[in-house]
Amino acid sequence: MSIFRNRREFLALTGAAAGGIALTACGGPGATDEAAGGGEPRRGGRFRALFTGGGEQETIDPHAESLAIDMARTKALFDRLVELDATMAPVPRLAAKWESNADATVWRFTLREALFHDGKPLAPEDVLFTFARILDPKATTHFAQGLLSVIDLKKSRAAGGNVVEVALKRPTAEFPALLGTLGTAVVSSRYADPARPAGTGAFRLKTFQAGRSFVAERFDDHWDGGAYVDELHVLAADADARGNALRAGEAEFGYEMTPTFARTVQADRSVRVLAAKGSTAHAIVMKCDQEPFDDPDVTLAFKLLADREKLVQVVLAGQGVVGNDMFGKGYQYYPEDVPQRTRDVEEARALLKKAGVLNRTLSLYTSSVANGFVEAATLFAEQAADAGLRVKVTTGSSETYFKDQLTKGVMGSHRSGAMTIPNYLNDRLLSTSAFNASAWRRKDFDAAFATARSTTDEAERTRLYGRLQRTVHDEGGLLVWGHPDWLNAVSSRVRGMDAAPPNTLHSARFDKVWLA
Amino acid sequence: MRGYAFQRLALGAAQLALLAVLVFALTALLPGDAADVRNNEDATDAQVAALREQLGLDRPAVERFTDWAAGLPTGDFGTSLVSGGPVRDILADTVGTTLVLGAVTLAVVLPVAVLLGVASGLREGGRLDRTVTSVTLALNAVPDFVLALLLVAGLSLKLGLLPATWVGVEAGDLLAEPALLVLPVTVVAARVVCLLSRQVRAGVVSVLGAGYVVQARRLGVPRRTLLLRHVLPNAAVPGIQELARVGDNLVGGVLIVEAVFAVPGVATALVRAVEARDVPTVQGLALVVAVAALLFSLAADLLCHRLVPRTEVLR
Numbered sequence: 001m002s003i004f005r006n007r008r009e010f011l012a013l014t015g016a017a018a019g020g021i022a023l024t025a026c027g028g029p030g031a032t033d034e035a036a037g038g039g040e041p042r043r044g045g046r047f048r049a050l051f052t053g054g055g056e057q058e059t060i061d062p063h064a065e066s067l068a069i070d071m072a073r074t075k076a077l078f079d080r081l082v083e084l085d086a087t088m089a090p091v092p093r094l095a096a097k098w099e100s101n102a103d104a105t106v107w108r109f110t111l112r113e114a115l116f117h118d119g120k121p122l123a124p125e126d127v128l129f130t131f132a133r134i135l136d137p138k139a140t141t142h143f144a145q146g147l148l149s150v151i152d153l154k155k156s157r158a159a160g161g162n163v164v165e166v167a168l169k170r171p172t173a174e175f176p177a178l179l180g181t182l183g184t185a186v187v188s189s190r191y192a193d194p195a196r197p198a199g200t201g202a203f204r205l206k207t208f209q210a211g212r213s214f215v216a217e218r219f220d221d222h223w224d225g226g227a228y229v230d231e232l233h234v235l236a237a238d239a240d241a242r243g244n245a246l247r248a249g250e251a252e253f254g255y256e257m258t259p260t261f262a263r264t265v266q267a268d269r270s271v272r273v274l275a276a277k278g279s280t281a282h283a284i285v286m287k288c289d290q291e292p293f294d295d296p297d298v299t300l301a302f303k304l305l306a307d308r309e310k311l312v313q314v315v316l317a318g319q320g321v322v323g324n325d326m327f328g329k330g331y332q333y334y335p336e337d338v339p340q341r342t343r344d345v346e347e348a349r350a351l352l353k354k355a356g357v358l359n360r361t362l363s364l365y366t367s368s369v370a371n372g373f374v375e376a377a378t379l380f381a382e383q384a385a386d387a388g389l390r391v392k393v394t395t396g397s398s399e400t401y402f403k404d405q406l407t408k409g410v411m412g413s414h415r416s417g418a419m420t421i422p423n424y425l426n427d428r429l430l431s432t433s434a435f436n437a438s439a440w441r442r443k444d445f446d447a448a449f450a451t452a453r454s455t456t457d458e459a460e461r462t463r464l465y466g467r468l469q470r471t472v473h474d475e476g477g478l479l480v481w482g483h484p485d486w487l488n489a490v491s492s493r494v495r496g497m498d499a500a501p502p503n504t505l506h507s508a509r510f511d512k513v514w515l516a
Numbered sequence: 517m518r519g520y521a522f523q524r525l526a527l528g529a530a531q532l533a534l535l536a537v538l539v540f541a542l543t544a545l546l547p548g549d550a551a552d553v554r555n556n557e558d559a560t561d562a563q564v565a566a567l568r569e570q571l572g573l574d575r576p577a578v579e580r581f582t583d584w585a586a587g588l589p590t591g592d593f594g595t596s597l598v599s600g601g602p603v604r605d606i607l608a609d610t611v612g613t614t615l616v617l618g619a620v621t622l623a624v625v626l627p628v629a630v631l632l633g634v635a636s637g638l639r640e641g642g643r644l645d646r647t648v649t650s651v652t653l654a655l656n657a658v659p660d661f662v663l664a665l666l667l668v669a670g671l672s673l674k675l676g677l678l679p680a681t682w683v684g685v686e687a688g689d690l691l692a693e694p695a696l697l698v699l700p701v702t703v704v705a706a707r708v709v710c711l712l713s714r715q716v717r718a719g720v721v722s723v724l725g726a727g728y729v730v731q732a733r734r735l736g737v738p739r740r741t742l743l744l745r746h747v748l749p750n751a752a753v754p755g756i757q758e759l760a761r762v763g764d765n766l767v768g769g770v771l772i773v774e775a776v777f778a779v780p781g782v783a784t785a786l787v788r789a790v791e792a793r794d795v796p797t798v799q800g801l802a803l804v805v806a807v808a809a810l811l812f813s814l815a816a817d818l819l820c821h822r823l824v825p826r827t828e829v830l831r
Contacts, residue, residue, distance in 0.1 A: 048683065048684055050683060054788070055598070055784070055785060055788035055789070055792070056596055056598040056599035056601075056606060056785075056788070056789075056792075056794070056797070057554070057598050057599075057788070057792060140563055140566045140567040140570060141554065141567070145563070209609070210599060211609075211780065211785070211788075212609065212780055213684070213686065233684055235683055235684050235778075236778070236780075237681060237683050237778035238775050238776075238778065240665070240775075240776060241681045241683065241775070241776060241777065241778035244668050244672065244673065244680040244681050244776075245680060245681040245683040245778070247673050247680070248668075248672050248673055248676070248679065248680035248681070250679060250680060250681055250683050250684070251683055251684070396547075397546070397547045397548070398791075399546075399547070399548055399552075399553045399791055399792075399793070400547050400548035400552050400553065403548065403552055404547070434561075
């Protein structure tokens with residue numbers, strides 16, 4: 001029932017993780033089907049996919065999408081220039097390839113041959129129109145407006161043939177990855193009415209009613225070979241209803257299933273759970289601009305107090321992996337060589353004693369906006385008590401939690417996932433970030449980030465991002481204690497679909513599925 | 517009786533006006549507004565402010581309320597802050613579904629409750645009475661959502677007899693596929709039947725013991741006439757009054773049923789609108805529910821009057 005809760009989770013999570021299996025799905029039908037039970041792909045049938053709904057909030061405007069259900073629908077109707085793979089690295093879609101100038105301020109994208117649903121071929125003008133539409137200052141709900149504000153529209157142009165040249169206001173080595181995020185699908189320059197989507201997607205819209213129904217049919221001229229199923233339905237149902245519908249054969253796919261459901265259907269042959277390992281991130285944040293967390297020794301002490309295994313066992317029902325106080329485990333640029341932080345109450349107590357903050361009461365602001373927030377906060381409060389600290393947990397409103405958290409409590413609950421590591425750093429850890437949950441504001445960090453972002457050499461850039469992450473790991477206010485698995489489920493007839501983290505190419509992707 | 521009806525309707529209109537003000541005020545008390553909720557957490561303050569202005573949320577609350585109220589007489593329920601379309605469309609989409617669910621439930625509840633109540637009341641203390649009493653008591657103690665999950669697990673998932681959800685169902689499919697209605701109606705009806713049948717039973721028992729019935733029986737009035745002419749109408753009154761009173765059980769049941777069976781109805785829409793701080797939609801839905809409750813209770817009272825004109829319903 002609580003869609004907005006879900007939407008928040010989803011926005012907070014733009015991310016992905018491990019799950020190399022997810023990649024097999026793009027190796028063509030053969031590779032996919034082995035994983036799912038074999039057989040030659042077959043055309044036909046109706047595929048019903050279920051997501052948490054958003055009522056009137058739902059949209060098929062690809063630039064205003066914000067819910068998972070919106071993204072599944074726009075993914076069927078539209079394509080992006082670039083998508084992200086399971087490690088959050090950019091992979092080609094409508095852009096067959098790309099290159100930049102030496103300082104990453106001008107990017108040339110070579111477009112594929114693709115047709116829009118109205119028969120018009122994809123051209124550079126469509127891409128430029130798309131950017132202009134996203135950046136339209138009057139469009140207050142266009143999600144990617146902030147991310148893509150780096151584009152200098154006036155200097156961008158069609159560079160002959162099928163090449164589009166995008167000029168940027170500042171060097172951005174990650175620009176292709178930005179195009180793989182929420183709200184960036186390419187629309188036709190004839191696109192005007194969201195009710196009549198003009199995209200290049202594998203499905204063409206039949207009917208859509210916000211909060212009610214969505215039916216699309218296969219688009220036979222899709223550049224990527226098109227879909228197998230005749231008809232795609234993307235529908236809304238709460239978590240319990242999704243599970244029941246799947247088990248009763250009333251749906252073929254359920255997005256975001258619960259750990260409870262996964263356990264319940266272990267012996268059920270009619271349903272298969274697709275678990276993307278450790279796909280999202282759960283954290284307790286400490287506000288570094290407030291006493292006592294303005295002292296890195298204190299944040300370190302708190303990080304040492306967390307019993308991560310227990311948090312994962314209890315809060316995530318064991319379906320996840322422990323975190324190491326950095327965002328983005330398993331993603332491109334994640335420094336895997338940083339030793340795992342473990343519990344050390346003695347050391348924590350010593351640090352707290354040195355800083356003179358033993359026997360304090362600190363307030364932790366949380367809410368039920370995301371599954372596990374309140375449980376994790378409560379459990380962590382118990383763990384902190386082992387060092388003589390009192391953590392007072394306050395539960396606030398779900399709908400406005402992410403705004404309120406910035407001003408309430410010296411500690412808070414934080415959840416994040418499907419976005420690239422550079423995006424996370426940009427959106428959450430810069431002095432200027434609107435949603436800086438840990439109030440981490442350091443000029444030297446901002447400058448180091450700017451350097452990393454404009455470094456075109458990938459190895460060097462990886463090293464620089466790794467160093468930024470390490471700084472956060474050592475001194476920052478993020479206590480990333482766990483990475484829950486991302487659970488989807490399919491009925492046993494479904495082939496061509498594997499575990500995939502949210503917001504990646506293979507997440508809720510229906511053009512390669514077929515029914516046995 | 518007509519005067520009474522008019523009086524009640526006038527009172528109802530006043531109640532509705534009060535309700536509209538209350539709902540508006542309460543929604544305003546919730547933390548955050550539609551602009552806060554609708555924007556993502558990366559939105560800049562400027563974006564939120566622009567959206568707030570675009571939605572007209574920067575205008576004084578009183579002005580927004582009077583604007584909305586001014587549209588009501590012309591059937592204009594205002595504009596949704598979320599979809600940007602008329603609230604009337606949202607009402608049209610959701611009210612029909614819930615009405616079908618409610619009407620079918622009522623059509624099941626009434627005969628079943630009356631039959632059970634009368635049958636057990638006529639043989640007070642008999643085996644049937646004891647069985648009905650214990651079953652209804654037990655069933656009444658089972659929360660709606662538990663009953664829903666048990667029924668789905670058993671009848672849909674295990675035996676495959678009935679649909680487990682309304683996933684993918686179009687509004688027009690409902691009457692074509694009555695099987696869809698069985699489980700949701702059973703869940704909503706179960707508790708109401710329990711409450712009602714016990715009232716009817718109590719009514720029958722008390723009427724049977726009343727002096728005039730005992731006297732009529734003594735005078736040799738045939739049992740069937742006595743039952744149909746005197747016992748039933750009098751016994752039905754507390755039942756119907758109870759029915760008007762258990763409206764909240766019906767609404768609560770529908771809310772749970774809509775969630776469990778993925779029914780796109782009024783309750784789901786109302787919860788979503790509150791979460792989205794979509795004030796015009798919340799108010800539109802609240803008014804529709806209130807009008808329905810009002811008419812329902814008026815109809816119940818008028819029916820009671822018709823059955824037993826001498827009772828004090830006219831007050």
